[in-house]
Structure formats: structure tokens, C-alpha cells
Amino acid sequence: MDVSKKLLIVIFTMFALLTVLLIIAAHTILLSSYYDLETRDTIKNTEKIEQAIAWEALSIDRTARDWGFWDDTYKFVDTLSPEYIESNLDDSTLYDLDLNVMLFINKSGVLVYPMSVDLVNMTNVPVPEGLLKQIDSGTLTTRENTDQIQGIILLDEGPMLIVARPILTSFGEDPSAGTLILGKYIDNFYISSLEERTQTSLSFYTINEEMPSDFQEVFDEAASNDGSAVKILGSDRVAGYFMLRNTTGEPVALMRADYPRDLYAQGKNTLGYIYVFLLLSGLVIGTATKFSLDSLLVSRLITIDGFLENVKREKDISKRLEVEGEDEIHRLSKGINEMLSSIRLAEQELKAREYEKKFILDSLEEMVVLRDPNFKILWANRAALNNKDLLMDGAESPAADSPEAPDTDNIPKSRNLPAPDCEDHELTSSEGKTWLIRSKPVCDEIGNRIAVLETGVEITERKNYEIELFRAKQEAEVANRAKSAFLANMSHELRTPLNSIIGFSDLLYEKVYGELNPKQTRYVGNISNSGKHLLNLINEILDLSKVEAGSFELHYSAFWMAEVFAEVRDMTFPFATSKGLKIELEIESNLPRIYADKERILQVLTNLVTNAIKFSSENGSIRVKAAQMDSFLKITVADDGIGIAAADHEKLFKPFSQIDSSSSKKYQGTGLGLALVKKIVQLHGGTVWFESEAGRGSIFGFSIPLPGRNE
Known part of the structure; x- marks a missing residue:
């Protein structure tokens, strides 16, 4: 493949990679930006729905505060006045207030007057049992004048938004007379009205219901943070979630609002236009770059390549290359011309050095032989050719450049050809002389063996000296073993009488056979000590002899x-x-x-x-x-x-x-x-x-x- 085609492949590969990198970067950055924008928009819209429910709770709280701070209500809790009931608590009161329950509880925590309706069917219904149980437990009754209770409670009839306020006088100075509880069901009717107001599709599940997988996943995550989350439901829908909590602040329900992914779709369309623009730009720029490089670089390189092929084919290094211009390629042509001149001079020097090498190697008394990896002789100096019976070669004849090529045709083959990796081996010539032959592999830059260099030195005198030295060593070892045996025998012979001397002297020293005077006791002690010292010396000599004789166990x-x-x-x-x-x-x-x-x-x-x-x-x-x-x-x-x-x-x-x-x-x-x-x-x-x-x-x-x- 020529340079032009390679350059075409390289250029378009580079622009293709660059385009792909730009597309990946744009895809990653822009889609991430659109996703962040979509997430923020979803959170903002979801917060509006959450705010609508909060306004609903605030409206109920405002109603509870108006009724609870009324002096007539303060009196009614204690008196249960019929006039108050007739004028304020008729059948339309809860419908006008858009509430499901209104409960009056005295300061003892007893429900004194309940009201409960079904806003959908427009009928009176009993107060939910679950609500009554929470009132009995005291979780929905206020204790201080400033208390306020608000949240979602889960009942068998459904979740209910509850607000509780203390019943006080209009000035709020007297003690609380009880608690006023207002409640409204968060039912399908309320959800539908909320959807109409916010123009949003809503879904609502409590912890008592079996939630869909996405609700359960978001509920587990949102319960540990602020209670809101955003989740992608598909390529065309995104959902925002927010948590509803009970009167103690614990999560009890999760609401989801679904929105179309208009921003994300618009971003993908914009990315498509960017991708097309990047691809077209890459093709145009790559083509222009290719033609520019062909005219400025490739054509001149082809000229240089043709010149070098001509020099190689004709083996004429006297030719010179001419390239116009003042750039790097022109300097390259000048460098080629200078290299050809240097090669011509190097050839002349190489021939002179080859002659010097042959002259020096032929003047050596040592043998020098160069072999190929198959152990065939490539070159041998005169000393090696004078000892042809020591040369071992598998070739029929030496290389043509051997200084004595005509005389090496009849070099005998060895019956014991050494391995190319061997280091040293000895050979004996027909004249009885011993030669030390050293083989060393010659390797290229990557470690492959390309030749084997052999050198030979006559070691006849050294060999004879080594033989004499070995004989002397054997004689010395025999004498040493004889000495050790003698010492061992002598030690055994000496130990027997010494044991008697030491034993009898100890008996005398211990006065077994009678009393001794002080001088006799001292002399007998000296005999015993000297005998023991001599026995210890003999034991050491015996042990040392055993070690040297190899019998020490x-x-x-x-x-x-x-x-x-x-x-x-x-x-x-x-x-x-x-x-x-x-x-x-x-x-x-x-x-x-x-x-x-x-x-x-x-x-x-x-x-x-x-x-x-x-x-x-x-x-x-x-x-x-x-x-x-x-x-x-x-x-x-x-x-x-x-x-x-x-x-x-x-x-x-x-x-x-x-x-x-x-x-x-x-x-x-x-x-x-x-x-x-x-x-x-x-x-x-x-x-x-x-x-x-x-x-x-x-x-x-x-x-x-x-x-x-x-x-």
C-alpha cells in the first residue's frame, strides 16, 4: 500500500475519531443538560401540586382557627347549647366548608359533638372508628393554647387530611376548653379536582396499599431525605414524586405526577442536527486536507522513493537526488546525498579494516574460528588451519572469504560435535598437544544466535602440571588419613592407662585406702588434675581425628x-x-x-x-x-x-x-x-x-x- 492510500486512511480515520469524540461529548453534555433542565422543571411542577395540597391544609387550618377562637364555641363545648347547634351546625355546614368531619372535644378529651358527612354522596355517615381511636389515645387533642396538629391519618375509609386547633376565647387568654378537629378525605374525588386544577395526571398510594414497583422504590429512597424525587418512566414520560406525612411527621403516602418529556425530545432533535453538521464538516475538511498533503508531500516522497529504488537496483551510489524547495523534504534529499557519499567512504574503510583484521588474526598463535548457527565454518585464521585435525565442521568446504580457502577443503569432520552452547572443552591434536577450545555464541540485538566464535589456546604444559598437582593431592590425602588413624589409635592406647591413673589417684585423694598427709594429698590431687587434663586433650585429639577421617557421628x-x-x-x-x-x-x-x-x-x-x-x-x-x-x-x-x-x-x-x-x-x-x-x-x-x-x-x-x- 503506497503512502497516498495510507495517508487517506489515516486522515479519514483521524477525522472519524474526532467526529465520534465530538458527537460523544455533545451527546453527553447536551443530554445531561437537557436531563437536568427536565428534572428541575419536573420538580418545580411537582412542588406546585404539593403546594396546592399545602394550601388545602392551610385553608382547613384557617377555618379551624376561626371556629376555635370563637367565644360561642368556647361556651358550646361545656354547655352543648342547642341554639349554637341550630344556628351554626346545620346539615349544610360541612358541605359549605367542604369538609368531611368536624369534631368538638372537651378539655377532658371526650368527644362531645361529632359531625361526619360523605361529600360525594351528600349523606351523613358515622365518624370513622380509626379517628375515634386516635382521639381516645390523645394523639389528636391539643394540650397548650399554642398547639396545632396537622397531617394525614390513614383510616379504613381512606387517608384524611386532619387539622386540630385548641378551643379558646377570642382573646386567647383563658385556658383551652378543648380541641376542634376538622378533616377532609384525600379520595379519588379530591385527586380528580386536583388534576383539573393543575392539568396533571396524578397517582396516589398509601403505605397500607400495595404500591407499584416505581412507587415502592421511590418511597424507600424518599423516606430518608426530603420526601421528593424524579424518575424517568419511559421515552415519553417523566414523573415527580412527593411524600405526604402524618401528624407526627412520619411518611404515610406517596403521590406521583406524570409529565410529557417535551424538553428531552426537543434536545434529541437538536442533537440530530448537530451530528449531521459534524459528519459533513469532517468529510469536507478531510477531503481538503488529503488533496493538500498529496500536492505538498506525497508526490515529492514518491520521487525520493523512485530514486532509492533505482540506486538499489543498479547498485550505483554515485548518483545524486535533486528535489526543489527549501523545506524538510529538500533537506532530506541533501541528507540522502550525503549518506550515499558516507557509504562510499565507509566501503573503502571497511575493505581496509577487513585486510587489517585478517592480517592480525593470522599472526596470532591462538586458533580463531567463526561458525554459523549450524556449526559450519565461516572463517578461520592461519593457526586454526595449521591444526586441521582439531577443527570440527559439518560443511564440505569453508566460506569463500576464508584467508586459506583452498587449503580447508579437506578439514576432517569430528565424531563428537560439541553443542553450540558449550563454553569450554579440551582436544588433543595428532601431535599429542592439548588445546583448550572456548565456544561463545554471537547474538543479534534481540538475542537470536547468528554465529559461534571459537578460540583455542594450547595448554599442554598446564595440563601436565594439573596432573602432577592432582597426584600430590592424592598422596597428601593418604598421608592425612594415615595421620588421623595413627592419632586415633594412639588416643585409644593412651586413654586406657590414663583412666587407671585418674581412678586410683581419685581414690587416694578421697582417702579410701587411708589417711594422707597434706603434701601427699596435694601431690595426689595434682596427679588427678594432670591426668584429667591429659585425658581431655586426648579426647579432643580423638574427636578431631574422627572428623578428619569422616567417622565422627x-x-x-x-x-x-x-x-x-x-x-x-x-x-x-x-x-x-x-x-x-x-x-x-x-x-x-x-x-x-x-x-x-x-x-x-x-x-x-x-x-x-x-x-x-x-x-x-x-x-x-x-x-x-x-x-x-x-x-x-x-x-x-x-x-x-x-x-x-x-x-x-x-x-x-x-x-x-x-x-x-x-x-x-x-x-x-x-x-x-x-x-x-x-x-x-x-x-x-x-x-x-x-x-x-x-x-x-x-x-x-x-x-x-x-x-x-x-x-
Whole structure:
């Protein structure tokens, strides 16, 4: 598809979208405005009907006030004078007042004179029972001179508009003599007369009746607000609703007024004219824009496209493009001419660099081979061609631009072709030399492999060195295992006589075989202590030998860390007390049970605490803490002793190693304790660490997995 057709599609698509957006905006804004105007007009007309009913109530209230403030009425409630009845309460009174009921109630709340008629059938009827019940309950009787009761009450005969006024003298100074109640039914006759006066179709439902769905929906909504609402009943009708309330202000009925949707219909017609105008405007403007762009832009672009096609077909970059004008397209033509000149210069530079690349790669002693994704050779330098038996290729012949193309026709194929993604592999040439071949994929911008680059380096000497190193390592491992076996055997041989020495010396020290003098007791105690120290040393050597020989076993069980802390405290308390040291134990609350080798964890913690006591100054303190960190148990032993210089940190945890000779003389030991600590913790799957500075004390710690990691 050419530019002209694309431009036509783009222009008319843009104008179509713009027109649609304008139509949607106009439709939304104007219809919303017409709807708001229609709603306000409906509310205004509905308020007129509501006002008509309010005027009706006001008229009845005015009548009640005229009769209730009459001195003769004030006397009549007490006397029931026949003259008052004959002159004022004849059969035509209610018809003249357009009322259904007139009730006189004395100050005791007793109905003394009732009047009730049917205005439609022009007959006298009994006072409604529902009205009498409300009078008996006192809800329609006034108590103060200023009281006024007005509203709709629901009776079995229908809803009635009620007004009640206190019966007072003309001056209103004396106490009320009772209550005057006037009422008028809101029946079909009244609704019809209201429709004639307002020229509106009205519907009326009370809460005692089954309301239509729209009435029920509006009633539920309007009951919680001001009691009015507007609802669309269809494309040609809109309704306004207002609530009627009883004497206590509670909603009891809902009236609806229906109106034609003339404003809305007029708005839709206006929108139709706007839509037609927008569509015609879009077509005219789009067509004019298309022809203008064709003459100013498209024809000149076609000229440029034809020139480029001609250059591509003839492969002649010496041609030049001529376009008239002083605009962007003219500058584009100048840029094309400059680009063609740059391409010509780039071709010359590329040929020169290609020659330099071939010269440099051929001078290398390393092999360099470039292959396609199918592992066929595209290019190889001279070192690679001199070792044809190492080249692995699936092609019958190399690429034509190879520097030694005629000599690579007989390159042998490999029986073990490596995968293109392999990194390193070793090959041995027919001359017995070992080469390290490294393969690296060459990818384009989107990650697709377009070639594989191979480089080869001779590693014959390094390979021989690695073989000798491996043999030396094997010999060292054999010697180490022999050493471990020797130490284990020697430890077992030494433990048997040491147990006898320690046992008999303890018996002598405890004077089982008789009394000893003080010097003999001291010497026997020294024998026992030295034997126990030597036995402990042999046990550590034996444990370390087992670890190195791979025969060290752990016996797992579940236990509380507090038990281990208590044993460590009891074992190290005499040693700490002799130096005036305090051992502070802190175990985190809610710490779970530990699943590990209890005896070995006790050994680790005892070694760390003993080590801290040994290197602490007198009257100091040792702080031992246990806390949970993620899924590990973290235990730290801190002291305020001599500390360890940074230069001596690497000597820690090494067997038979202490800080220096002077320290070795002052603080006795073999250096096996920390080495064994590290081995035992590592066998549990944990780690050991320390923090220390010379003269600032030390912190040794270790962590082991909690049960969730071991089980």
C-alpha cells in the first residue's frame, strides 16, 4: 500500500475519531443538560401540586382557627347549647366548608359533638372508628393554647387530611376548653379536582396499599431525605414524586405526577442536527486536507522513493537526488546525498579494516574460528588451519572469504560435535598437544544466535602440571588419613592407662585406702588434675581425628537450650569464681526446643565459655546469650578480656595453633578447642564467627538450624 492510500486512511480515520469524540461529548453534555433542565422543571411542577395540597391544609387550618377562637364555641363545648347547634351546625355546614368531619372535644378529651358527612354522596355517615381511636389515645387533642396538629391519618375509609386547633376565647387568654378537629378525605374525588386544577395526571398510594414497583422504590429512597424525587418512566414520560406525612411527621403516602418529556425530545432533535453538521464538516475538511498533503508531500516522497529504488537496483551510489524547495523534504534529499557519499567512504574503510583484521588474526598463535548457527565454518585464521585435525565442521568446504580457502577443503569432520552452547572443552591434536577450545555464541540485538566464535589456546604444559598437582593431592590425602588413624589409635592406647591413673589417684585423694598427709594429698590431687587434663586433650585429639577421617557421628535428640546453659554454668562456675568472674546467662523467651546432639552442643558451649574465662581479666563478666534469628538458633559468648588483634584472626579455629608464643606460656592450651568447635557446628549445618580487637574483649558465636531445617 503506497503512502497516498495510507495517508487517506489515516486522515479519514483521524477525522472519524474526532467526529465520534465530538458527537460523544455533545451527546453527553447536551443530554445531561437537557436531563437536568427536565428534572428541575419536573420538580418545580411537582412542588406546585404539593403546594396546592399545602394550601388545602392551610385553608382547613384557617377555618379551624376561626371556629376555635370563637367565644360561642368556647361556651358550646361545656354547655352543648342547642341554639349554637341550630344556628351554626346545620346539615349544610360541612358541605359549605367542604369538609368531611368536624369534631368538638372537651378539655377532658371526650368527644362531645361529632359531625361526619360523605361529600360525594351528600349523606351523613358515622365518624370513622380509626379517628375515634386516635382521639381516645390523645394523639389528636391539643394540650397548650399554642398547639396545632396537622397531617394525614390513614383510616379504613381512606387517608384524611386532619387539622386540630385548641378551643379558646377570642382573646386567647383563658385556658383551652378543648380541641376542634376538622378533616377532609384525600379520595379519588379530591385527586380528580386536583388534576383539573393543575392539568396533571396524578397517582396516589398509601403505605397500607400495595404500591407499584416505581412507587415502592421511590418511597424507600424518599423516606430518608426530603420526601421528593424524579424518575424517568419511559421515552415519553417523566414523573415527580412527593411524600405526604402524618401528624407526627412520619411518611404515610406517596403521590406521583406524570409529565410529557417535551424538553428531552426537543434536545434529541437538536442533537440530530448537530451530528449531521459534524459528519459533513469532517468529510469536507478531510477531503481538503488529503488533496493538500498529496500536492505538498506525497508526490515529492514518491520521487525520493523512485530514486532509492533505482540506486538499489543498479547498485550505483554515485548518483545524486535533486528535489526543489527549501523545506524538510529538500533537506532530506541533501541528507540522502550525503549518506550515499558516507557509504562510499565507509566501503573503502571497511575493505581496509577487513585486510587489517585478517592480517592480525593470522599472526596470532591462538586458533580463531567463526561458525554459523549450524556449526559450519565461516572463517578461520592461519593457526586454526595449521591444526586441521582439531577443527570440527559439518560443511564440505569453508566460506569463500576464508584467508586459506583452498587449503580447508579437506578439514576432517569430528565424531563428537560439541553443542553450540558449550563454553569450554579440551582436544588433543595428532601431535599429542592439548588445546583448550572456548565456544561463545554471537547474538543479534534481540538475542537470536547468528554465529559461534571459537578460540583455542594450547595448554599442554598446564595440563601436565594439573596432573602432577592432582597426584600430590592424592598422596597428601593418604598421608592425612594415615595421620588421623595413627592419632586415633594412639588416643585409644593412651586413654586406657590414663583412666587407671585418674581412678586410683581419685581414690587416694578421697582417702579410701587411708589417711594422707597434706603434701601427699596435694601431690595426689595434682596427679588427678594432670591426668584429667591429659585425658581431655586426648579426647579432643580423638574427636578431631574422627572428623578428619569422616567417622565422627552425631546423635540427635530434642532438648531445651536452658538445660545446656544450666550444665555449662555448673561446670564452669568453680573456674569463673576463682577469677572473680560473673557468668550472665540470657535465653530469649518462647525459644523452641532444639534438635541436635546435646552432648556436642554442651561441649561447644563449654569450650567457648572456658576459653572466655581463661582470657578474661579478674572481676570481669562473661555474657552468654541465645536467641532465634529466622530459622536458626544464634548463641554468643562475650567477654571483656585481652581480645585478639586483627593480624591474629586467621590463626583462630586452626588445630594446634595459638596467638603467639608468649600467650602460649601464660595461657595454657593446645589450640584444639576452637578447631573442634568449628567442626562440630559445621557438622550440625551451622556457622561460627567471632568479633574481637586487641584489648577490647572478644565475642564468639555460632548458629545452628532450628527443627524446621533439620527434620
